[in-house]
Amino acid sequence: MACACTSNYRTILRSLFLCSGLFAIQSAQAQDEDSAPLMIPQGWSGGAAYVSSKQNYRGLKSDSIAVPFIGYESERVYLRGLTAGWIAHRSRQQQIAVTLNAELFRFRPQETNDAQMQQLDRRNLSFTLGLQHRYATRHGSFTTHVKTDVTSRHTGQLATFRYAYPLNRPGQAWQLSPEIGFNYFSQNYVDYYYGVSAEESMRSGLAAYRPSSAINPVIGLSGYRYFTPRLSGVASYSLARNDSEISRSPMVKGRSTRALFFGFSYRF
Numbered sequence: 001m002a003c004a005c006t007s008n009y010r011t012i013l014r015s016l017f018l019c020s021g022l023f024a025i026q027s028a029q030a031q032d033e034d035s036a037p038l039m040i041p042q043g044w045s046g047g048a049a050y051v052s053s054k055q056n057y058r059g060l061k062s063d064s065i066a067v068p069f070i071g072y073e074s075e076r077v078y079l080r081g082l083t084a085g086w087i088a089h090r091s092r093q094q095q096i097a098v099t100l101n102a103e104l105f106r107f108r109p110q111e112t113n114d115a116q117m118q119q120l121d122r123r124n125l126s127f128t129l130g131l132q133h134r135y136a137t138r139h140g141s142f143t144t145h146v147k148t149d150v151t152s153r154h155t156g157q158l159a160t161f162r163y164a165y166p167l168n169r170p171g172q173a174w175q176l177s178p179e180i181g182f183n184y185f186s187q188n189y190v191d192y193y194y195g196v197s198a199e200e201s202m203r204s205g206l207a208a209y210r211p212s213s214a215i216n217p218v219i220g221l222s223g224y225r226y227f228t229p230r231l232s233g234v235a236s237y238s239l240a241r242n243d244s245e246i247s248r249s250p251m252v253k254g255r256s257t258r259a260l261f262f263g264f265s266y267r268f
Contacts, residue, residue, distance in 0.1 A: 045073075056257050098129075101127065101147055108122055117206075120200050145159065179238075183216045190214050195209055237259070
């Protein structure tokens with residue numbers, strides 16, 4: 001029973017992050033780039049969402065859960081789930097922000113049903129300091145986010161790049177946007193979450209493994225619908241292909257991870 005509760009707690013935290021972040025993205029997409037700066041409606045927002053995510057650690061099943069979430073936007077400061085940011089620059093087409101992020105990826109041996117995985121060390125979540133740049137054009141939006149660990153968990157770096165292309169003109173009541181990009185993880189990050197030390201190998205029987213850095217390509221589809229000026233719905237599906245440095249780890253089963261999201265939000 002304790003393991004199930006812990007797994008749900010982890011999923012709730014991840015869901016809070018995904019829900020608020022995706023709602024902020026769809027709000028920004030709804031701005032008409034010909035008549036307004038790249039801005040998100042200010043104030044508090046809240047709602048509920050359903051999230052399903054597939055784990056790639058051995059012995060962990062997919063998680064699905066419904067959760068509440070909350071967000072806040074001001075001229076310079078925002079809170080989107082478990083990401084806080086300060087906007088250093090914002091214009092008609094681009095935004096640059098300094099971010100503090102809760103990285104919710106972690107591994108707890110007691111949550112897996114694999115006997116060998118249960119003998120491994122715990123991998124904890126971390127906090128990162130980042131710099132995010134978003135550039136919007138008539139031909140789509142480009143988002144780059146570079147982050148580094150500030151908790152000394154793994155002292156690694158992460159980077160994400162996304163290109164999204166809206167299938168209809170921004171400013172309408174609905175939007176559907178396919179996206180493509182990649183996630184980069186430094187060697188320290190990959191080794192912390194997917195490496196197996198000599199001591200762990202002796203305890204578990206898994207082969208020792210020390211990976212290098214990794215790049216995971218990602219494709220996805222996201223959309224939103226405004227029902228009223230304050231009430232909106234948003235959905236997203238993403239699929240990532242694990243780099244061989246990750247998929248070769250004895251801790252990993254499968255080559256892909258995916259996330260499915262549905263949510264409704266009300267802006268106060």
